[in-house]
Amino acid sequence: MTKTALIVSAHSADFVWRCGGAIALHAANGYEVTVVCLSYGERGESAKLWKQAGMTLDKVKAGRRVEAENAAKALDVHDIQFFDLGDYPLEMTREAKDRLVDVMRAVQPSFMMTHSKYDPYNTDHMYVSQWTLECRAIAQAWGHNPGQKVLGAPQVYLFEPHQTEQMDWKPDVFLDITDVWDKKWAAIQAMEGQEHLWHYYRNVAENRANHFTRNSGGQSGGRPAKYAEGFQSIYPRTVDEL
Amino acid sequence: MTKTALIVSAHSADFVWRCGGAIALHAANGYEVTVVCLSYGERGESAKLWKQAGMTLDKVKAGRRVEAENAAKALDVHDIQFFDLGDYPLEMTREAKDRLVDVMRAVQPSFMMTHSKYDPYNTDHMYVSQWTLECRAIAQAWGHNPGQKVLGAPQVYLFEPHQTEQMDWKPDVFLDITDVWDKKWAAIQAMEGQEHLWHYYRNVAENRANHFTRNSGGQSGGRPAKYAEGFQSIYPRTVDEL
Amino acid sequence: MTKTALIVSAHSADFVWRCGGAIALHAANGYEVTVVCLSYGERGESAKLWKQAGMTLDKVKAGRRVEAENAAKALDVHDIQFFDLGDYPLEMTREAKDRLVDVMRAVQPSFMMTHSKYDPYNTDHMYVSQWTLECRAIAQAWGHNPGQKVLGAPQVYLFEPHQTEQMDWKPDVFLDITDVWDKKWAAIQAMEGQEHLWHYYRNVAENRANHFTRNSGGQSGGRPAKYAEGFQSIYPRTVDEL
Amino acid sequence: MTKTALIVSAHSADFVWRCGGAIALHAANGYEVTVVCLSYGERGESAKLWKQAGMTLDKVKAGRRVEAENAAKALDVHDIQFFDLGDYPLEMTREAKDRLVDVMRAVQPSFMMTHSKYDPYNTDHMYVSQWTLECRAIAQAWGHNPGQKVLGAPQVYLFEPHQTEQMDWKPDVFLDITDVWDKKWAAIQAMEGQEHLWHYYRNVAENRANHFTRNSGGQSGGRPAKYAEGFQSIYPRTVDEL
Amino acid sequence: MTKTALIVSAHSADFVWRCGGAIALHAANGYEVTVVCLSYGERGESAKLWKQAGMTLDKVKAGRRVEAENAAKALDVHDIQFFDLGDYPLEMTREAKDRLVDVMRAVQPSFMMTHSKYDPYNTDHMYVSQWTLECRAIAQAWGHNPGQKVLGAPQVYLFEPHQTEQMDWKPDVFLDITDVWDKKWAAIQAMEGQEHLWHYYRNVAENRANHFTRNSGGQSGGRPAKYAEGFQSIYPRTVDEL
Amino acid sequence: MTKTALIVSAHSADFVWRCGGAIALHAANGYEVTVVCLSYGERGESAKLWKQAGMTLDKVKAGRRVEAENAAKALDVHDIQFFDLGDYPLEMTREAKDRLVDVMRAVQPSFMMTHSKYDPYNTDHMYVSQWTLECRAIAQAWGHNPGQKVLGAPQVYLFEPHQTEQMDWKPDVFLDITDVWDKKWAAIQAMEGQEHLWHYYRNVAENRANHFTRNSGGQSGGRPAKYAEGFQSIYPRTVDEL
8 A cells, every 4th residue: 555645844945944855755755745835935935026027926936836836756755746825814714624634634744744833934834733733633534525535544753843942842753864865955946936945945955964963872882874854743652673 | 693681780689570482481481591690789789688687798799699580590591690790870881891891792692781871860871872872883893803793783772771760761662571480580589688679579570461461452442461561672573564 | 500511522422432431420429410412423323224225414413312311311410502513524504503501500510521632634623622611701791682690601622532642632630430331331322423432531530430530549559440531621720719 | 315214103102111312312313213013992992081971983083193293292203103003913914015015215214113013802903914025125116116215124123012031022132212212101101091000110121220230241241221121123133354 | 717828938037028928818817827047147138237347146146136036026926936057158967857747747737838949149048948748748757756746748838039020930829918018028128138129029919919810801801909018829729710 | 352162072072063053053153162071982982993903991091182182173173172081881970070060160161062861872962961050050059159149040052963853853953054064064074084074064064054044934034044052951941122
């Protein structure tokens, strides 16, 4: 049976910086990864475009969509969906929640990913984090659209926000993305409107690799990694061996 | 190469209630599990014995040691060591720290287990938790007894304290111990002086199994488990797949 | 003057598992206890019913209502009200808030009870917790329905969630419910659709009784209790003796 | 260029007790300070008025407005705006958010002030705190009303709530308001309907001055201050010298 | 049987500011209250004395002792003991711990009081808080001085530190000390060397009374109190009625 | 009067990675900066040296001292002192505390810097953090070495640990060190034994500069910075303007 994963991204670029490596790596391992972009980030994350003359909301959205689709392609995303809910503020209607629930049930992901619980710089992010938990609960309810296959209990990983310490975000797992770094780097470069962040997120990936090595062995010889990503789990794991 | 684990127990019964299942399960899976009992709990965890006429400190220690050894046998512990440091208060001298460091280096554990970070009921417990981290750092230092093999970066799991919420303890992993429950139950019954806790810790194991099932699938059909244990990790994991 | 209490339960079974003992005990002590069930839990907490052929939302609700009424009877609940707001997601309209405010003012409770502040498994629960605080503030406002008797400052107790540690729930008071356990057990058994939870919550009650004893005296002879419940207070107490 | 500041006050008296000194001091230093009162606090903070015979909502609002305007005058407020959104519950519509965003962009404040993040006594307060962060993010979005000057990254200070410890509020900066105390005291006295709070907030100001002195030098001779206010910052500062 | 309480004060004046009202009130209610002053605060809390010419450590201690004894008299303290351990840093030897354990067992207090868990301004305070918990655990151990009556499980209240928010101190109970305020005020005035704190702690008592009233009823008519003290509990309470 | 600062570094390289920029910048601005290295990090932070044949403790210390002195020179440190207390574990005797107190009083720093409060990887770091607070309190005590000038109330900044999120470290101030980056880079390169960290800490400095820009203005045009450092304050600031 094909393994699957689901990424819930507030704006259309978030999945690239924050979990592009996880997407590409799991795709390489046979997962079908679905990405939901709740908005294009057309108002709040497209400053460069808006500084151009004659810009309109539709043009920004179209441009952002192309960038996101290119990035998704670079990362071997199985399916990318745009909910076009608007941003700043991103408002999640009941209808949009139902739609996200449908995606969760259709995908039946092994794990999901979304934003940090807290973000005083970007309230869209923290609301999306909470709505994702809400939709997960709905998707588990037997009485919601009876007959559909209900969702199990997939882990929800919070991917890395900008300025982690201000978001009370604490990673509890590091993933070695060295093997797929080229794909993540290509996806990052697809984000042409946010070139100022390319170098920043390469630094992040390099330094998380240092953390990977340190936590896998430290001075006695941890596993060398060149690029990594960190995630914070919401739920406990269930295992047969520690 | 044989896999190994190391348990650091403040008093001689702690390893039974708090991680007896993990010990037996990993032993069954080929791990050599070493248990260090820093004290016998002779003063503070032996009320029943002290209520007997003519009791002395040496008799209590001897009795506690026999119980612990019987429990260790029931759990297939590879090696159990008694540091006899005294309890209430348990004082960890520099010499005792060096001894624990030696054990860590000799065992080279895949993971270690000890007490919760905070315990306002039992300060021995929380001090031991901190000393274990301290000894782990010393054991990693190349300049400590140069020539010895230094310790890697094993995970430290904090096992379940009594009254978890008061200790700020939050499990992030549940282990299914159904297959070895008989061994844990036998070890529990070896603790003859604390019979009032037997039923309590069976309830704990049953309810943690409920949590195991819930987190492995919930209403859609999580994996049934009859007995489980929970642990809190100190360090992030390093993985190749989420 | 009759003493009163008010329970705000997201779904129609929550008041049974989480504070059935407190209800029965205070009823036995002369309190009139009112229970508000904001929803029947018809979609998200009735998996067993939905697995039956030919099930409809109305049948589930009707079944859940009967169970809740039977449980209320077993616990000597004075009044049980069903707001029928729907669940997963439970949405609290302004009208529903006004209705809950009316109940608060009519009941004038000595204390109120509701869900934990945080619950990543069940967002209905955590929203209800916050709405209860919101309605308490409205009920205290002199300008809301001027002429009605305003609410005082009743304590709000957060009752025990499932998987307490994941909800950041920390009890600061334990209540001995030994004398009314038979009533709680009967109420639990009235929850026919959730039989898998009966044993779980008996274990909880037994282990909370251990905590009761430990905190009332410990090894020197705390008060024996066979069943107890724990609660977390939101507000400070005001006293004349500690 | 004139320096500016913006205060977002849930009810019309909050700005007086909580940051009246900061307003008057910065006004004296050349700042133009704008105050937005989202509601008059007509329902929940006007008990004294509602106890009078024949009182109506309009009369209460009118009275509260006069008091607030008088206080604003005493504090040399540059502009005070009343959004009249209602209170208990205070509901922030999308339209109201847009209006607050417009104010933020028009004022271009050096810093903003609002309520604490958490307040279980007064949910209006904590919602306003969150909405202020949300509006700040919208005001920074280039695509929101393109052509308007976007907001920079002003600090948001959370002013002092009632019962600070219950609100998880922790001041990280103390401001000496000794020189403008007369103005704050006059503004406080303009709040005729809440005379029971006058003395309370004088005590607060005196004791915060003790904290000012202690943190500016302590026993070795901190700077004497007679009145002070404390604030909690949301964002890190950016400096050229510590 | 006489009820008793035990106060553990790092320096000889702490019990006055922080729980003088609780002492006097419980004494008036028939409690025998014992105060242990671990040091005189001779080095770190006697700046005024040290600024006098010809001052010596012995003179400071003697002066501090007289002040503390006078305050104790004013508060109807049953017994005050000075351990004279030195301050800044206050070092608690094993011998001193044993002595405090002896006092705990002799007094058999209904409740104990000590400092906040954290205090970055005054590390003596936070160490004493931890040592008190440690000694409580030793005093409960049946094997410590077998034959002595072991300690039960008395509540430990953390009394109010200076700058509460910086100490992560959160009161969960307010005590009305109006009836004994004259005694506390007399005790405060006995602290001649710290006159700069008299007014500060009267303000504290007045404002805590506001909190008492608010939490006992608020706008609907809480109980009026003129002076109060706040405390933070370490352990859960055990009750028969909420 | 010359302004001064004091850095308390557990091991001899910590001051370089964690606050080398702050040192060089303040030196450039006329501060005399004193660095205290409590140990050389000879056992636990010198893996590379210990892997060489014939290495001895004295050789390691000598090598580490030279590196630290070279780095200090590069950063224009005014005075660097080595306490040689040993590391892993670093033990702070009463005598060493007195020595550090003497330094604090002699330097009379405007601010001090030290390690994060918590560090489960490196307990030396977290103990040093606490001891620094303890010594600060002693240095403020008038009765400690009467006649010496007592310490005021300098801020204590916690500099950036490795793996910030695991240490519960949250920066509240960012310092632009672009102008002195060359000096910090030279100091970093003086740490020849830890070359694997050079690139890591350049990435940190670059990314903190991104945070500097974001917090000084964000998308509307924050101040460009190429290198920055972040710090967490222990105490509130006292100001005349926000």
